[in-house]
Amino acid sequence: MRRAELAAESLRRAVEGDDVRLAAVDVKAAADYLGVMILGWEPNGNKSRGALIRNARALFVDASLSEVRKRFAVAHALGHLALGHGGDFYCPESERSSREAEANRFAAALLMPAPVVKALWLKLDGGPPAAKVRAIAERLRVSREALGYRLTELGLTRKAAETRRGR
Numbered sequence: 442m443r444r445a446e447l448a449a450e451s452l453r454r455a456v457e458g459d460d461v462r463l464a465a466v467d468v469k470a471a472a473d474y475l476g477v478m479i480l481g482w483e484p485n486g487n488k489s490r491g492a493l494i495r496n497a498r499a500l501f502v503d504a505s506l507s508e509v510r511k512r513f514a515v516a517h518a519l520g521h522l523a524l525g526h527g528g529d530f531y532c533p534e535s536e537r538s539s540r541e542a543e544a545n546r547f548a549a550a551l552l553m554p555a556p557v558v559k560a561l562w563l564k565l566d567g568g569p570p571a572a573k574v575r576a577i578a579e580r581l582r583v584s585r586e587a588l589g590y591r592l593t594e595l596g597l598t599r600k601a602a603e604t605r606r607g608r
């Protein structure tokens with residue numbers, strides 16, 4: 442787990458500098474920094490959300506996804522690259538290998554860095570959890586579901602399942 446967090450923090454700092462910004466990371470800038478071109482893709486019934494073709498330095502993302510899902514798919518694929526996972530990736534959603542889990546942790550850490558999430562969570566202290574989750578998710582341009590998992594992982598809430606559903 443720590444490896445994915447450190448790799449994501451390193452990429453984010455390379456793209457944004459050392460200042461902790463309470464804003465969404467620019468995944469296009471992160472891809473540019475790694476020399477990867479992001480292209481839209483129509484999977485035609487395939488369950489894959491994206492594919493990374495390492496030798497072509499191209500990342501294909503399902504064009505039908507919402508903005509927040511595209512951002513996560515891009516961050517996930519960049520995780521494979523930043524973490525040194527070998528080969529090209531054409532990843533079915535159902536595959537849950539350790540590399541996939543590590544790429545997911547990388548994506549979560551890149552899009553929702555612990556210091557940023559903690560600062561925003563404390564800044565919005567006092568409001569109902571669902572409203573806080575909605576506000577932070579919008580600010581970081583991530584899904585409420587992803588943010589709920591991240592809040593739980595960071596120990597900020599035990600009721601992430603409820604807050605993800607907006608209760």
